[in-house]
Amino acid sequence: MLSLRSAFRAFSRAPLLSLLSVTTIAFSLFAFGLFGLVALNIRNALRTVEERVEIRAFLADKTPVEQIAAASDDIAKFPEVEHVDVVTQEQALARAKRELGEFKDVFESEFLPASLDVKLKPGFRDPNTVRRIADRLRALEFVDDVRYGDEWITQLYRLRNIAGVAGGVLGLAFAAVAIIIIGATIRMAVLARAKEIAIMRLVGATDWFIRRPFLIEGSIKGIVGGTLALILSYVAMRALQQYLHLETAFFDQRMAMLGVASGALMGLGGSAVSVGRHLRKV
Amino acid sequence: MIRFDRVTKIYPRSGGSAALRDVTLHIAKGEFAFLTGPSGAGKSTILKLLYMEERPTSGEVRISGYNSADISPRDISKLRRRLGIVFQDFRLLEDRTAEGNVAFALEVTGVPRPLIPGKVARALTAVGLASKATAYPRELSGGEQQRVAFARALVNDPFVLIADEPTGNLDERATRGIFQLLRDINASGTAVLMATHNLDLVRSSDYRCIEMNHGEVVYDSADAKRKAG
Structure with missing residues (x-):
């Protein structure tokens, strides 16, 4: 006191x-x-910015829908994965038209491939994890190509x-x-x-x-x-x-x-x- | 009660010269002793060693059961509560009244609040300042300020009063008054150790006189009496 x-x-x-x-x-x-x-x-x-980190696995033409759905479910079970979006050829086209509005006349047919858009959980968006998941996706037989903005994730x-x-x-x-x-x-x-x-x-x-x-x-x-x-x-x-x-x-x-x-x-x-x-x- | 046993004190930045050299002293319970000698003779060092402000470089100081060799900081506080210490420059707090200054010594040592006013009033009466209890130091004369310092020193009922040149700043009349006060304090059973330059004061009484020079005791009237007797 x-x-x-x-x-x-x-x-x-x-x-x-x-x-x-x-x-x-x-x-x-x-x-x-x-x-x-x-x-x-x-x-x-x-x-x-980090929330936009996404791995996009482009699928081969004519991949059966069931196979895509099964693969999507499998991938969604990876502990690092938040969710997986299946993007069909039509959706890919619609998205391209939306994002690149002024060139929308160029896109006529379904020449854009379907894809699995994989979003990772927070804490798993570092370059190494992204690369590892990308490699696992690339190993799937019906995946043609995988893109994930290697450069900018490293920069970020x-x-x-x-x-x-x-x-x-x-x-x-x-x-x-x-x-x-x-x-x-x-x-x-x-x-x-x-x-x-x-x-x-x-x-x-x-x-x-x-x-x-x-x-x-x-x-x-x-x-x-x-x-x-x-x-x-x-x-x-x-x-x-x-x-x-x-x-x-x-x-x-x-x-x-x-x-x-x-x-x-x-x-x-x-x-x-x-x-x-x-x-x-x- | 107070014993200096072959005490030497060398201050750290003194270049090796001793402030005290092999001093052996004994002061008995209830005794009155003057400590005299020129400036730098070692008087203040003796007093500082007594209240453990300083420790000996060699030898030991024993006071009321405490030993300079192994006293803890807590015990130093306890020891000082049983000592009364007074200086030439009074050391009063300007923003406290006379009674506030005396009460301060009790407040900071944990004395229960209800006991404080009574003790303060008794101490101020003992030094003849009861009527000036509510005055601030600036409103008091030098002699009165020194009396407040004495009241503060006495309020804890010390067994020894240590006074370092208490009359150094006072005129002749105030000096006499303070000296009489010291006699009264001693008469009530408290030992008094007073360092002073004032040889008239020493000669006017037959109290023990310890004279120092260059850090050594050069004369002790107690020894002289013993030899004569």
Whole structure:
């Protein structure tokens, strides 16, 4: 109770310093949050593209319908496969006309082959799995050819990996900067109360007792800063949507809470380091 | 009660020169002793070793059952709750009243809240400041501020009062007042160890005097008396 009161008294006693530290925490977490939003949206965009990964097995002419149906059922049972569409020659023609509207006069007869369009489950859309399934389809006697956009799947995955690594590295860098800033602001708070700490030690307060209000203060600053950062990120995202007409996603509830919690954790960590260093020195 | 056994202290960045050299001392329960000598003689180092702010480089300090060789941080806190420590610069919190400053020592050592006001009032009365309990340090004279510091030191009923130049910042009149207060404290059974430059004060009483120079005890009136006797 005393620690909590003491932590709150620290806010009222040095409002400017507290405001400064909360703002600094808010802005460093805001930078972190903006980066998180960019990463989130890139990931969402990539997922949409990834959903279009499809293996198309073109069937030989005159393959009996029963055989196609049986094969389709078999393939649908592969653990990696989400579903299989059977596309007849007529459907293939209709699709070609739809997709390539201006050339629709060219398509007259049923010269397009029928196909099995295989869609893979999420998590199995990487180049290796796609290639493996494609090879299995190619081995079927009535399959003429298999297409799956080998090149672009590889490119897509390379892009995703780069985005992942860059996201991780930059995210860590931002988090480190945030922790250092929080540590520095708490250090100022510690120095502002150096005399009080010295007296506490002199009259026999334990180190843990001295530490506690600073840890609480740091966590509160982290939570307030984290919430502010969340609000700022939301405002920034809305502004982007409004002026750039971009369809963007925001953090869901779980991620938002995780963000505020990590703010609190940074506050706690920064305080622990600052107070610990001070107590070791005096 | 307090025993220094061949204590040498060399501070890490002192270039190897000793602040204390092979000091052996014994201070009995309820005793009053002055610690005198020029600046840098080692007076403050003796006091810091007593409240375990510093540890000896060699030798050992024993105080009330604690030993500098193996005392834990937790025990250091416990020890300090039973010591009263006062400095030349008072070390009061400016944003707390006189009673707030005294209460602080109890609050941060976990004394139950209901017991605090009574203890604080008694300590302030003992130092003659009951009427200024609600004054802030800036509203008090130097002598009064030092009395608040004494009240804070006494509020936990220490068995020894350690005073490092407590009259160094005070005029003659306030010095006399503080010295009388120290006598009263000692008369009630608390041992007093006082470091001072003020030789008039030392000469005006027949308390034990330990004189230091270059980190060594060069004169101890207790030894002199023993030899004479």
